[in-house]
Amino acid sequence: MTRSTRPAGRQRPGGAFGPARDETRNARIIEAVLDLIVESGYADLTMGAVAARAGVAKATVYRRWASREDLVADALESLLLPAVRAEVTAAGTLREDFVATLADSSGCLQPGWRRFSAVLAAATASHPQITDILRERFIAGQREGIASCLRRAQERGELSAERVELLLAPGRLEIAAVVGVLVLQEDLLGAVLDVEGIARLVDQVLLPLVGGTPTS
Secondary structure, three states: OOOOOOOOOOOOOOOOOOOOOOHHHHHHHHHHHHHHHHHHOOOOOOHHHHHHHHOOOHHHHHHHOOOHHHHHHHHHHHHHOOOOOHHHHHOOOHHHHHHHHHHHHOOOOOOHHHHHHHHHHHHHOOOHHHHHHHHHHHHHHHHHHHHHHHHHHHHHOOOOHHHHHHHOOOOOOHHHHHHHHHHOHHHHHOOOOOHHHHHHHHHHHHHHHHOOOOOO
8 A cells, every 4th residue: 555645734844954864763753753652642742852762853853844743643654554565466366355455454464553543542632633634544545455456356357347436436335334344443343353353344344245255
């Protein structure tokens, strides 16, 4: 899954001045943000504290992120959007593709997903806009992942072009229903889905809705 374009209103400085960007340093800053939010909450997070934790100057943080909100949103996004493995797109059936794609895109294979939930909970009460931004990105990512699976199924001849076009039409609820479960999985199910849970979601909900064939 590729990263989506940043929403309007969230801007990171271009870094045209000062030393060239050091991705290792950026990673230390992101890790510092996540650690500090889990330890002491979002309300007490400051750019100075992040800089001290990461071992960089405060100006270094401000050269990369214009505000605390931008920095926290990027830190959370680093947990929310794991890289999709190359072998996902090599799945031989629609079911295999769905399970592999959703396991990757939902973050259930990533230890950071639970960390994401903890950090997001800490940030939500005091800055709900961050939650809104990340929820929108998560929903968009899940929808695109499912849509890509449907298109690959069409290429393999498992679904007709007409069926795929219908499922992807505006206002259809099949994909929206599954994405809703993924977004609210902790509230609805009491836990984050693991790979077996994703497989059950595919077999019991997604495949019947889109017209595929579950294994049981």
